[in-house]
Amino acid sequence: MKKTIRDIDLNNKKVIIRVDFNVPIKNGIIQSNERIVAALDTIKYAIDNNAKVILLSHLSRIKTEEDKASKSLKPVALELEKLLNHKVIFVPFTSGEGLKKAVDAMQNKDVVLVENTRFEDLNEKAESKNASWLADQWAALGDVFINDAFATAHRSHASNVGISSRIAETGVGFLVEKELKAFDDAFSKDTKPFLAIVGGAKVKDKISYLTKLSTKADEILIGGAMAYTFLKAKGIEIGKSLVEDEYIEFAKELMEKSTAQFIIPQDHAMVNNFEDTTWTYSNSFDIDKDKMGIDVGPKTIKLYEKHIANAKLIYWNGPLGVFEKEFGEAGTKAIGLALASSQAYTIIGGGDTISASEKFNFKDKINHVSTGGGASQEYLLEHHLPAIDAIQDK
Structure with missing residues (x-):
C-alpha cells in the first residue's frame, strides 16, 4: 500500500501536488473543467491542514515558443480560484529565481499554481526526459510531494518520478488513491x-x-x-x-x-x-x-x-x-x-x-x-x- 496524503503531517509544510489540469482550452476559454474538479478534494485537504500548496501540471504538448501563448495554465488558475472559493496565485515561471521567490513568499493555506511544466520541454525536453537539474529545482521547493495525476503516472517525468526520488515525504492524493x-x-x-x-x-x-x-x-x-x-x-x-x-x-x-x-x-x-x-x-x-x-x-x-x-x-x-x-x-x-x-x-x-x-x-x-x-x-x-x-x- 502506498502512503496517502492522510498519512503525512502537512501542517506548516510546503506541499507540492502534481495535478492533472490538462484541460481543453479554446481561445482562452476552458471547454471542460472536469479534471480541475477531480483534483479539488486533495487540494482542499492540504489547505485545511494548514499547508502551503504548490501545484504542478502540464497542459498539452509544447513544441515551439508559439505554443506557449495558447497553452498557458493562467485560465486554469482563474477557474480553480472560482471552484475552490480561495485565492490562487498564478506563477508565470516554471524554474529559476522567479519561481523560488514566489514560493518563498507563501504563507500557510496559500495556493500557488506554477505555469505549464511542459514549457520546460523547450529546454531539451527537460520535463519529459526527467532532467536531473529540473527535478532538483522542483523538489527543492517543497517538504512533501503528493502525486494526484493518475493520467500521467505511466510517464517518468521530472514533475512526478523526478521529484519523488528527491524529497523527504511522498504520498498519493485522493484521486490516485481512488484509481488504484x-x-x-x-x-x-x-x-x-x-x-x-x-x-x-x-x-x-x-x-x-x-x-x-x-x-x-x-x-x-x-x-x-x-x-x-x-x-x-x-x-x-x-x-x-x-x-x-x-x-x-x-x-x-x-x-x-x-x-x-x-x-x-x-x-x-x-x-x-x-x-x-x-x-x-x-x-x-x-x-x-x-x-x-x-x-x-x-x-x-x-x-x-x-x-x-x-x-x-x-x-x-x-x-x-x-x-x-x-x-x-x-x-x-x-x-x-x-x-x-x-x-x-x-x-x-x-x-x-x-x-x-x-x-x-x-x-x-x-x-x-x-x-x-x-x-x-x-x-x-x-x-x-x-x-x-x-x-x-x-
Whole structure:
C-alpha cells in the first residue's frame, strides 16, 4: 500500500501536488473543467491542514515558443480560484529565481499554481526526459510531494518520478488513491473471462497496448476505424473505409500469435461520405466498394452483447463508431448500455469513451470511470506505474 496524503503531517509544510489540469482550452476559454474538479478534494485537504500548496501540471504538448501563448495554465488558475472559493496565485515561471521567490513568499493555506511544466520541454525536453537539474529545482521547493495525476503516472517525468526520488515525504492524493483501489478491487474478484473492448481511430496509437493485451485478455472486441485495418489484414473488402496500410501486417501477426481471441465486426453501418445523412447496413463482413464503414452493424452488436454478458471483467477504451453523428452512434450506445447492465466489473477509460458514456447516460452505471488513458491500460495489464512505484509505501 502506498502512503496517502492522510498519512503525512502537512501542517506548516510546503506541499507540492502534481495535478492533472490538462484541460481543453479554446481561445482562452476552458471547454471542460472536469479534471480541475477531480483534483479539488486533495487540494482542499492540504489547505485545511494548514499547508502551503504548490501545484504542478502540464497542459498539452509544447513544441515551439508559439505554443506557449495558447497553452498557458493562467485560465486554469482563474477557474480553480472560482471552484475552490480561495485565492490562487498564478506563477508565470516554471524554474529559476522567479519561481523560488514566489514560493518563498507563501504563507500557510496559500495556493500557488506554477505555469505549464511542459514549457520546460523547450529546454531539451527537460520535463519529459526527467532532467536531473529540473527535478532538483522542483523538489527543492517543497517538504512533501503528493502525486494526484493518475493520467500521467505511466510517464517518468521530472514533475512526478523526478521529484519523488528527491524529497523527504511522498504520498498519493485522493484521486490516485481512488484509481488504484478501483483496479485493485477489480483483480480481487474472479476476472475470467477478461474481456477488452478496443475502439478508436488508429492502430498506431495502441500498438504497445494491443501487444500486451493479446497475452493478458481472454477476448478482445475490436471496433472503431481501427477495425478496418484488422479486417483488411484478413483479406476482407473494406471499400473506402479508413485504413492504416502500414499496420496491416502488424494486425495480421497479432491475431495469428495472440493467446486472446480477437473478435472483429461481422457487419457494418455504411455511408458514401461523412456528409451523408442516410446510411445502410452491410449483410456481411465486406463493405461495399463505393462505401465507407462508420460503425458496427446490428449483427455485430448482438455478437458483442453476448460476449459482454459472459465476461467477469471488462475494460473498454475507444468508441466503436463515429458516435458524434447519428449514423455512427448505434454501436457505441448499445455496447455502453450492455456494460451498464452487465454483472461484470466494468471499467472505461479514454476521453472519447467517457464522452460517449455521458452522451448515452450510462456513465453512472459503470463500476469505474478512469481518468487515465495510457495509465489505466498500463496499470490494468502490468499492475505497476513508474510514478506510483516512486511513492513511499506505508
